[in-house]
Amino acid sequence: MKFFVDTANINEIKEANELGILDGVTTNPSLVAKEGVDFHERIAEIAKLVPGSVSAEVISLDAEGMIEEGKTLAAISENITVKVPMTVDGLKAVKAFAELGIKTNVTLIFSVPQALLAARAGATYVSPFLGRLDDIGHDGLQLISDIADIFSTHGLPTQIIAASVRHPVHVSEAAKRGAHIATIPLNVIKQLTGHPLTDKGIEKFLADWNKENVEK
Ligand code: E4P
Numbered sequence: 001m002k003f004f005v006d007t008a009n010i011n012e013i014k015e016a017n018e019l020g021i022l023d024g025v026t027t028n029p030s031l032v033a034k035e036g037v038d039f040h041e042r043i044a045e046i047a048k049l050v051p052g053s054v055s056a057e058v059i060s061l062d063a064e065g066m067i068e069e070g071k072t073l074a075a076i077s078e079n080i081t082v083k084v085p086m087t088v089d090g091l092k093a094v095k096a097f098a099e100l101g102i103k104t105n106v107t108l109i110f111s112v113p114q115a116l117l118a119a120r121a122g123a124t125y126v127s128p129f130l131g132r133l134d135d136i137g138h139d140g141l142q143l144i145s146d147i148a149d150i151f152s153t154h155g156l157p158t159q160i161i162a163a164s165v166r167h168p169v170h171v172s173e174a175a176k177r178g179a180h181i182a183t184i185p186l187n188v189i190k191q192l193t194g195h196p197l198t199d200k201g202i203e204k205f206l207a208d209w210n211k212e213n214v215e216k
Contacts, residue, residue, distance in 0.1 A: 001174065001175040001179055001180060001181060001182060002023035002024070002052075002180065002181045002182075003016075003021050003022060003023055003181070003182060003184060003189070004022070004023060004024040004025055004026050004052070004053070004055075004161065004181055004182070004183035004184070005022060005024075005025055005026075005183070005184060005185070005186060005189065006025075006026050006027075006031070006163070006165070006183040006184055006185050007025070007027070007031055007185060007186060008027040008031040008032045008034070008035050008037075008042055008046070009031075009034075009035060009186075010042075010045060010046070010049070012186040013025055013046060013049055013050060014049065015186060016186055016189055017049065017050060019189070019193075021189075022050060022052070023052045023053070023181065024050065024052035024053035024054060024055075024081075024181070024183075025046050025050050025052070025053075025054045025055065026054075026055040026083070026105070026127070026161070026163065026183040027042075027043070027046070027054075027055060027056060027057065027083075028057050028083070028107070029057055029059060039056075040072070040073075040076060043056045043073065043076055043077075043080065044076050044077065047076060047077035047079050047080055048077070050079075051079060052079060053079060053081045053103065053105075053125075054077070054079055054080055054081065055080075055081045055082075055083040055105045055107075055125075056073045056076075056080055056081070056082065056083060057082075057083035057084075057085075057107065058070055058073070058082060058083065058084055058085075058093070061085075061087070061089060062089050063089040063090075063092035063093045063096070066084055066089060066090065066093035067093050067096050067097070069082075070082035070084070070093065070097055070102060070104075071100070071102070074097075074100075074102045080103075081103040081104065081105045081124060081125065082097055082102055082103065082104050082105070083104070083105045083106075083107050083127075084097075084104055084105070084106055084107065084123075085106075085107055085108050086106050086107065086108050086109050086114045086117075086118060090106060090118075091117060091118065091121040092121075094106060094118065094121040094122055094123050095121045095122055097122070098121070098122030098123075099122075103124040103125075104122070104123050104124050104125070105123070105124065105125040105126075105127055105161065106118035106121075106123040106125070106126050106127065107127045107129075107163070108127070108129065109126050109127055109128045109129065109143075109147075110128070110129060110132070110133060110143070111143070112143070112146045112147060112150060114126075115128065115147040115150075115151075115158075115160075116147075116150060116156075118158065119151060119156040119158035120156075123158050124158065124159065125158065125159050125160070125161050125181070126147065126158055126159075126160055126161065127161045127163040127183070128140070128143045128144060128147060128160065128161075128162065128163065129163050129164035130143070130144070130162055130163065130164050130165060130166070130170050130174070131164035131165060131166040131170070132164045133164075134166070140164070140170070141170070141173045141174065141177060144160065144162055144173075144174050144177045144178065144179050145177040145178065147160055148160060148177055148178025148179065149178070152178070159180035159181060160178065160179045160180050160181070161179070161180070161181045161182070161183050162174035162179040162181070162182040162183070163183050165182055165183065165184045165185070165188055166188065167188060167191070168188065168191050168192050170182070170188075171184060171188070171192060
C-alpha cells in the first residue's frame with residue numbers, strides 16, 4: 001500500500017516527503033481554505049515538490065463546470081489528479097476526463113455502488129471516507145474490504161484510496177483489506193512511526209552502551 005499525505009500545507013508536505021515514504025498528496029477545498037492562499041498557485045507548488053499524484057478538487061457542481069475547472073487544473077502539471085465529487089454530474093465529468101487522458105479521484109465515496117459506478121465511469125482512484133463513516137456509527141473499514149473484493153472480482157483497475165484516516169489502526173487495516181493507497185494527515189503518519197517498546201528498546205541499548213563505554 002502506498003502513502004499519500006492529506007494536506008495542503010507546504011511544511012507538512014515537506015516533512016512527510018523527507019521520510020522517504022511519500023507517493024502523493026491529496027487536498028480538498030476545506031484543507032486549501034485553511035491555508036488562506038491562492039488555490040492554483042498552491043497546487044502548482046505542491047506538484048513541483050512531490051512527483052507523485054496530487055489531487056486537486058473541483059468546486060463546480062455541474063459536469064460542464066467540473067470539466068472546465070478540471071482541464072485548468074490538469075494543465076498545471078502532469079502529476080495533477082482531478083478530484084471530483086461522487087454525483088451524477090461527477091460521473092459525467094469522470095467519463096469526459098477519462099477520454100481526455102486526465103486522471104481522476106472520485107471523492108466522498110460512502111457505499112459500494114458509488115465506488116462501482118465511479119470505477120465503471122473510468123475513475124483512476126476512488127476515495128472511501130473511513131473516519132466519516134465511523135463517525136455516524138457505520139463500519140468504514142468494511143467498506144474498504146467490500147470495494148476491494150468487488151473490484152478484484154470484476155477486474156476493475158481503479159485504485160482504492162483509504163481517505164478520512166484518523167488513526168494507525170485505520171492504516172494497518174486498510175492495507176490488510178486491500179486499499180492500494182492510504183491518504184493520511186501528517187500527525188497520523190508520525191503516530192505510525194512509534195511504539196512504546198521501540199522507545200524502551202533504544203533507552204536500554206543506550207544505557208547498556210554507556211555502562212560499557214562511558215562509565216568505565
Ligand atoms: C481526502 O481525500 C479527503 O478529502 C480527506 O481524507 C477527508 O478527511 P476528513 O474526513 O478528516 O476531513
